Amino acid sequence: MSLPPNFGRAVDLSSLGKPKAEPAGPMPGIExxxxxLTNEFLSLSKDKPVVLICWSPRSPESQEVVAILGKLALADQGSWVLGRVDVDAQPQVAQALQTRAVPFAVAIINEQMVPLFEQPxxxxxxxxxxxxxxxxxSEQGVGGAPTEKIEPEEEEAIAALDAGDYAKAEAAYKKLLARKPNDNFAILxxxxxxxxxxTDGIDGANVMKEASAHPDNIDIQLQCADIEIVSGYLEPAFARLLRLIPLFDGAEKKLVKDRLIELFALVDPADPRVIKARAALANALF
Known part of the structure; x- marks a missing residue:
């Protein structure tokens, strides 16, 4: 990472407003x-990745991110190094890192800078x-690859699935989500x-036949959408349930909406079919 010619210029972060009180107690990471930055951390980045977090006493959100990174660094037991940059006290460093807002996180890997994020x-x-x-x-020969961490509830769920006990697996995943509501693996x-x-034990051909004969029967249509998802027919499944949304109100509409959202969770959120169906669901509801 080469430092720019304007290394000595200050960064204008005046939009943060008036200074606030300094955080109580020591902050994690190395100042x-x-x-x-030039004499130690660049060379250190050849041995292990360095993560720098730019923060300000005027931004409580940035202080929260510093605390989160400190917690993660401690959990990872030295596999990477955390450095913190007070943009008010170190405008030269903030300028060198091209900081535009706080919090701003950047990694240094083998002396190369990799911007990470610039919001909480x-x-x-x-x-x-x-x-x-x-x-x-790790791909660049710096440090080691992260070890996959499996939550105990996930282990319980996998064991239950291997035994064919769907109820126990469902309970385990729900227990994990109660503890970590935003865990994407648990949601999936x-x-x-x-x-x-x-869909266990369901006769797919018979369900498809019944769905054609009873187009407005919610239970049959929900079953048919499940069969289509299992078979890889995403768009027909989404379209089938989207058609029902304007036909019903109250609890029945909510049932269909909730099932659609469950089915969306089974597919990559960047999939254009999911994006299209989500937009259609939003239009149908609002």
């Missing part, structure tokens, strides 16, 4: 200065970012488990 995120998403940094560093696992439970 970054112009000297240790919850711990689960920051965890995913750090895991990607570790994986990228629960949706897959519920789908397998609903």
């Amino acid at each position: 970054i200065t112009p000297e240790n 995120y919850p711990e689960e998403q920051i965890r995913m970012v750090i895991d990607k940094v570790l994986a990228l560093a 696992g629960l949706a897959q488990t519920q789908l397998m439970a609903r």
